[in-house]
Amino acid sequence: MKSLLSGNEAVARGAWEAGCRVATAYPGTPSTEILENIIKYPEINAEWSVNEKVALEVAAGASFAGARALVAMKHVGLNVAADPFFTMGYSGVTGGLVVVSADDPGMWSSQNEQDNRHYGRHAKVPILEPSDSNEARIFTKLAFEISEKFDTPVLLRLTTRICHSTCLTELGERKEIEVSGYVKDINKRLVLPAHARALHLVVEERLKKIAAQSEVFRYNRIEWGKKTLGIITSGVAYQYAKEVFPEASVLKLSLTHPIPEKMIKRFAKHVRKIVVVEEGDPVLETEIKAMGIKVTGKDKIPLCGELTPDVLKSSFSKRTKAPAKSSKVPPRPPVLCPGCPHRGVFYVINKLKLVVTGDIGCYTLGALPPLSAMDTCVCMGASVTNAQGMEKALGKEFSKKLVAVLGDSTFFHSGITGLVNAVYNKGNLSLLILDNFTTAMTGHQPHPGTGRLARGERGRRIAPEDIARGCGVEMVKVVNPNDLAATELAFKQALEYDGVAVLVFRRPCALLVKPRPPYRIDPESCNGCKLCLRIGCPALSLVFPEHREKPLAVVDEALCVGCGLCVQLCQRSAIFLSRKSDG
């Protein structure tokens, strides 16, 4: 039977078929739907962990206990989880351990374009790279087998166009695998220097064995075509290569670390010219060149940005019959939604002209005009620590016009350690936690502050304000961000406060609550002053009616969700409710 599955759905299916028992993840585009789909299989004990390091360690614990375990994250998540990832490379596994990294070439929804194939090499862990959903499913199963056979975690490396492309996929049945149980083995799992020295030797031997396996691995295969051009490729780049060079001979690599040297040499001997078609860094290219084989690769194919059939084609031929891109098309970057509870906070920041160390989430969109209320964004959790560092460098006075902003999920992910650090080191810090009861950016996953677990069941709610108090913060306030006066007052109190102040702005994500009736603007009262436009609401715009001297602000009733933020800005009370709430 065949079914239409995205790459992420296929990984979930593959994990289920492989008898996986435990799955963990922290959300992150493009990986999020892996766990969202695993949740649908009751046989797998799945959780949203608070961050990727935690997720990987929980999965590692399950592996110690002899259960097959999978952990999924976006590429930058592996930076957070790098510490346990490297050590698990030494310790190896008991139950198969599959680490899924979803890279984001083109940065559709990411802060960098890192190529995580380097991680597999760096941690000496084998890498599998599927080229479509069906392979994503099969390779997930094979990853568990390789993991157990060679006693190593396996990196299943996906990219956006694998995760979020859908194609027809075979479905298999689940094979139950008993949890083998825990057996103490400190030489393997307790990485004291003495043990680790021995383990490093094991790791190097293991890589040689996997390299031998790579030579005979069924999915490392040659598709012979014309011998004038040979292409070596992996992942989604394989699909583009087949599309652009339909007649070439292709060596498709799937177990891409360690690479099959003999197979590559054999291929090279039979083709006149070799092009390595890979997305991102010249990873395969560098290794193949080191084998003494002459290839073309990143000298022609761009290293930055997403690889597409168009990019590949134009790398080798300047002729194109495609029409030119239209010019003067206004850009449409993402925006805070109408009714977004983050909007009020950024409006006040903009009004008070504060310096803002920011963080990653929907609220990063507060950086865009007209709110323009964010100065920095490094990585999850860095808002807190960056602010502390600025205060250290510039002194207490500077901290009177400086705030750190992060979301609730981000706070749980990696804001807490920074907060403890600031309190301990006597920082002066105003930390704003934007608590919208969800992880909004990635599609509304629960976190400890929601009190809900992965499958929606009730868990224990841990409130950010309680954590702040537990960290030793004495000035803690919970504020409604839709009340602009209260928000501004709270800002002033926090900025004046000596020491660490935490403001929790609490209001649910606008996408999670029923819209309220839209507002309207009375054309008689509106004088076109544009004050209401300062909040950057997509439902508000300015029109220039012909018969009118002044411009007129209007509400798009299809977009307005009746949050009432703009009402608080209008000096002429021109914005009114179009109809009563029906409850």
Place this chain on the structure above:
Amino acid sequence: MAKSVREKENTNVIICGVGGQGIILASDVLCYCASLAGFDVKKSEVHGMAQRGGSVITHIRFGGKVYSPLIAQGTADYILAFEKVEALRYAHYLEKNGEIIVDNREIPPMSVLVGEAEYPADIDRRLTRMGKTHFIDATSIAAELGNMRVVNIVLLGVLSRFLRLKEKHWRDAIRKNVKEQFVDLNIQAFGRGREIAG
């Protein structure tokens, strides 16, 4: 409107619009429908950041054998657009004889609202220059049906007149992909789309 089905190995359809308009559901329905017809199908879409009111594009390809999930520029048979500027943004994907089906709707992006850019006044003409363009009042029809969320299915109804896929498969695909309580409404919306496509 004439049915203009071209003979070619694969059919390429771009669906584009503004994040939150139901573009992903529309592409799911088309993709499923093509699979019911026995075609090899691939679809590629964008999740995450862009879904917050940004520009969104999905690629759908079906036929005998599809490799790349991405459509090459200048090879899309149809562009189904939920907003005019978005149609223009991706019009360079259109094949020489390709056609654009666009909702007669203008949603000014924030860059326009804050006065940094202008919404092209001659948008209709520019679209027509890129290829044969069908302007559809899908938003008005959805309003008549009492639910703005069905704009996507009205537009699919129009598209269905251009593609050689069975009406029954379309209906089955809608049933499979929308929530049960909205099936009837969506089937109705699909029917209205087919009607106005003539």
